[in-house]
Amino acid sequence: MGRKSKLTDDQWEQIKRRLLEGESRRAIAKEFGISESSIREKVSAQVSEIKSVANQIVITERALSALPISAQITAQNLASKLRSISNHLASAADYGAATAHRLSALAHSEVEKIDDANPLSSAESLRGIAALTSLANESGKIALNLLNANKDRPLEADEPPAVTEAATAQDAAKIYQQMMMEK
Structure with a gap:
């Protein structure tokens, strides 16, 4: 320092x-x-x-x-939609990360119930833990994708995290397209 x-x-x-x-x-x-x-x-x-x-x-x-006036209006509308997509994906990432955290906590509490001496006797609990863990991982995908898209961008001390997570509408749109193609 x-x-x-x-x-x-x-x-x-x-x-x-x-x-x-x-x-x-x-x-x-x-x-x-x-x-x-x-x-x-x-x-x-x-x-x-x-x-x-x-x-x-x-x-x-x-x-x-x-540009002609009609094209200017179209460009402005498209830019507005891209900003909206970026903001919504940042919010989705925030909610997804919170959901992933909650599901992981639930899975962890189920792990506490497993009998260490005979873990296979708790097969139902193990299936529940696997399901919760899978859902937690899936819930965190948007957040992880946005973080990966911005890993080379330094976070400024006075910059709100949502701005960095969303970075640009272009990054958000690319991530959204990638996610849609994965489905």
Whole structure:
């Protein structure tokens, strides 16, 4: 763990904003009494990401405005549906993970009832445990697929988990298609 910054979170936000407005790292570092490398380490990656996203928004808005009005409406509706799919799959993953947890707990409580000296005498309980475990594994599939789709994405400290789990509508749509093909 590194040493504590001598700047507050608000000061770092101000530095980030000023970098985005085009001020030089050197001038900002001098004003705040810190090194340029501190700025580079703390906020430059975020600034680059913000600029990249802003450029993507501009490119997307230009591409959208180049379409005929009816195609713009269709594109907006499709984007809305993709966001909805992403949100619903994230919720399904959350519920599925909770269901998997509950079913696993039930299976575990059934395991406690098994006679260790003669486990085969509890065949009915073993079948119940197998069924509960299978259902728990099936319930967790959506959550696991979403996590796998996002395993290369770092979770930001202030980013809500649902956003990371759902990542993008495109990821969610791909996972949904894969799941439908598996059935």
